[in-house]
Amino acid sequence: MLVLEKNAMTEEIEQLVEKYGRSRSSLLPILQDIQRKHKHIPDFAQQEIARLLDIHPVEIYSVITFYSFLSTTPKGKYIVRLCQTIACDMQGKEAVAKAIERELGIKFGQTTKDNKFTLEYANCVGMCDQGPAMIVNENVYTKLTPEKAIQILSELK
Amino acid sequence: MEKKERKGIVLFSEYKRGEAIKKALEKSREEILFELRESKLKGRGGAGFPTATKWNMVAAAKSDKKFIICNADEGEPGTFKDRALLLEYPELVFDGMVIAGYTIGASEGIVYLRGEYEYMLKSLNDYLEAMRKDNLLGKNIVGKNGFDFDITIRLGSGAYVCGEETALIESLEGNRGEARNRPPYPVNTGYMGKPTVVNNVETLAAVPHIVLKGGEWFKKYGTDKSTGSKLFSVSGDCERPGVYELPWGTTINELLEIVGAKSVKAVQVGGASGICIPKSQFNRSLAYEDAATGGSIMIFGENRNMLHVLKNFMKFFVEESCGQCTPCRIGNTKLSEGIEMIEKGEYTFAYINKLKELGQTMKVASKCGLGQSSPNAFISILENFKEEIFNGNGGRNGK
Ligand SMILES: Cc1cc2nc3c(=O)[nH]c(=O)nc-3n(C[C@H](O)[C@H](O)[C@H](O)COP(=O)(O)O)c2cc1C
Ligand code: SF4
Ligand code: FES
Numbered sequence: 001m002l003v004l005e006k007n008a009m010t011e012e013i014e015q016l017v018e019k020y021g022r023s024r025s026s027l028l029p030i031l032q033d034i035q036r037k038h039k040h041i042p043d044f045a046q047q048e049i050a051r052l053l054d055i056h057p058v059e060i061y062s063v064i065t066f067y068s069f070l071s072t073t074p075k076g077k078y079i080v081r082l083c084q085t086i087a088c089d090m091q092g093k094e095a096v097a098k099a100i101e102r103e104l105g106i107k108f109g110q111t112t113k114d115n116k117f118t119l120e121y122a123n124c125v126g127m128c129d130q131g132p133a134m135i136v137n138e139n140v141y142t143k144l145t146p147e148k149a150i151q152i153l154s155e156l157k
Numbered sequence: 158m159e160k161k162e163r164k165g166i167v168l169f170s171e172y173k174r175g176e177a178i179k180k181a182l183e184k185s186r187e188e189i190l191f192e193l194r195e196s197k198l199k200g201r202g203g204a205g206f207p208t209a210t211k212w213n214m215v216a217a218a219k220s221d222k223k224f225i226i227c228n229a230d231e232g233e234p235g236t237f238k239d240r241a242l243l244l245e246y247p248e249l250v251f252d253g254m255v256i257a258g259y260t261i262g263a264s265e266g267i268v269y270l271r272g273e274y275e276y277m278l279k280s281l282n283d284y285l286e287a288m289r290k291d292n293l294l295g296k297n298i299v300g301k302n303g304f305d306f307d308i309t310i311r312l313g314s315g316a317y318v319c320g321e322e323t324a325l326i327e328s329l330e331g332n333r334g335e336a337r338n339r340p341p342y343p344v345n346t347g348y349m350g351k352p353t354v355v356n357n358v359e360t361l362a363a364v365p366h367i368v369l370k371g372g373e374w375f376k377k378y379g380t381d382k383s384t385g386s387k388l389f390s391v392s393g394d395c396e397r398p399g400v401y402e403l404p405w406g407t408t409i410n411e412l413l414e415i416v417g418a419k420s421v422k423a424v425q426v427g428g429a430s431g432i433c434i435p436k437s438q439f440n441r442s443l444a445y446e447d448a449a450t451g452g453s454i455m456i457f458g459e460n461r462n463m464l465h466v467l468k469n470f471m472k473f474f475v476e477e478s479c480g481q482c483t484p485c486r487i488g489n490t491k492l493s494e495g496i497e498m499i500e501k502g503e504y505t506f507a508y509i510n511k512l513k514e515l516g517q518t519m520k521v522a523s524k525c526g527l528g529q530s531s532p533n534a535f536i537s538i539l540e541n542f543k544e545e546i547f548n549g550n551g552g553r554n555g556k
Contacts, residue, residue: 024330028312028328032272032312063331066333067314068314068315084469087234089469122315123232123473123477124473126231128392128398128455129398135273135276138276140276
């Protein structure tokens, strides 16, 4: 990271610490905000959060790796999470999955070269009555067909 | 958010925001606890612990700080009724939290909302803001001197196990969401080590109705041991999937009729952690004393491959086990591998029986409810559908 970027990151984390409070219980909200904005939690951010909350950096790393929505490596601008659980599976998730893989040219678990899309599976997202369902960043899409899913992704800028 | 007009006997009966808060604040805490005890309301999050007992323990505890946590982590496969409550009836959930705060002596409420439901966050926060404007939250609520209470929403980050109450508290405290040994229970040492009530969304949503109409009224619905109504999240092979409010004690047959399910082979009651009930037992009733459920009902039609269903459930547990204890971490992997062996036709019955025994061990030796209940599906599906699975081409009869 460049010095300027580092300074900006430090400032950002200081603001988050200010907002949520200087205590361990603020850790997840802080990590979630960094993840949302930067699509991962860079090493430097981990160190800074550790310093400002007075926690060992290893602890931060260990928390990040526990949660599937947090990551230490960069994800795409849009994280596509397709539900793989049984109700969606029975409603045609497999065909949707194949279509998305074909269209984006990547497999599940991968990110497109232009860093626009990361494709992942999710477990039941609470839309079983309207499956197949997927969540893109925080928005939920239901009753997917291969065509509808591709349409939704192609409209994302 | 779209608000669907629902009609129901208890939860979906008419209610005006703030009504029950006003009534509750005219009463003493003891009176509220009395009505709650009369209602025999039990937790809707799965374990079915009597709500009045839980509240009473925290109300009686001496502490400078106490908390009420609303468990909105709803992650059990096939469950989505809390989604309906939060989107369409936030007044019930939040008013229930305010009443809980008053009764147990807490000034802070926290909603732990699963990360997958982040799309609700804005509307829920707007709703809380409107409550603050109307003095249903904040200082001296509706003019009651000395009763201050507010609610914050915290997001999860994609871990099913965080729905387990001690893992949830760990997560709120900024840790990995690993379940703690219980006891001690959250009512003694909960969030920040303080006495804490953790309740499911639906449990809290019942409270305003009980406060307004009384425990006697609530008890009129349901059975002796399972009072009131239950929200069922119905998915799978039926004409009308969705959320249904029905009295406890409704039989599976009755429910299938209501949702328009025909030629059904099996019903998974209670999600992936629940049990798989074959056709021959569709006369069983949905109640704590019979087929208990947090609300998940998944319907499988005649042509479904039950081994495929089981495989899907076990994959879920392998992924969601927090890995802290061996029976669950290794056990779920072993059960999962067993299913693949059956799929390929490379198994012996001796080994399958060993796996069933392993399942029994996991039930007693796992640290939290995840590992204790994950073998349920394995055991009940292999038992109830052995004909199909073992005689039918090793389960390779298509989906
Ligand atoms: C693995 C696991 C996941 C759970 N997930 C939830 C959940 O999403 N929502 C919930 O209310 N309870 C869940 N529970 C049950 C909680 O531990 C706890 O019993 C419940 O929140 C208490 O509230 P109640 O008494 O109102 O039911 C889960 C339990 C386990 C073992
Ligand atoms: S039973 Fe499973 S989820 Fe629960 S503590 Fe053990 S490993 Fe973690
Ligand atoms: S199974 Fe896909 S949303 Fe529940």
